[in-house]
């Protein structure tokens with residue numbers, strides 16, 4: 723077979739391989755998005771847990787403080803009963819009142835800490851619910867990817883083998899060029915020539931609509947062994963059989 727025909731064979735199978743792979747790619751991208759969301763939830767949970775721990779530690783400190791105030795007040799009360807004079811009695815009473823004020827301040831602080839704990843615990847519940855939902859979605863995404871991979875595995879192996887034999891007959895430098903263009907254009911590495919007006923010798927690239935000089939068409943008509951590329955989009959040009967017949971000189 724001529725070079726251009728070999729390239730067309732490669733072009734067709736290469737596009738099939740790419741389209742098959744793209745089915746798995748979209749499932750992979752979806753799974754990546756889900757995994758990222760799970761990571762975000764894990765960070766949120768860690769931050770929430772950290773704050774919860776801090777608040778609970780604060781409550782423990784406050785409770786130790788109020789506990790020691792209570793036992794001090796207890797002692798003072800006993801001393802109060804044994805007070806020997808008015809001066810001592812007043813001093814003990816004053817200390818007791820100061821301690822009661824401090825206790826009140828600690829109680830207020832504890833209430834604030836407890837309400838913070840309550841809202842952090844509500845957050846934790848909400849995070850858990852979200853985590854469970856996202857885990858289900860993640861599972862579905864993982865299954866979907868596995869299913870798609872399994873679905874295409876056989877066909878892909880077959881097509882890749884076909885692609886390998888199609889590529890094997892193309893000269894190395896032309897193949898490298900072909901692969902580069904195919905990567906740039908997601909498989910759209912070749913473009914046919916459109917005959918706009920045969921009499922006025924007007925032709926264009928079907929991919930980018932660039933008007934092509936008559937010489938380009940003449941080269942392709944003359945030889946199927948020469949690679950001619952579009953001057954604008956760089957794709958490898960070819961003539962459809964129908965165009966080739968239409969342009970052939972009629973007897």
Ligand SMILES: [Zn+2]
Nearest residue numbers: 927930952955
């Ligand atoms: Zn073009």
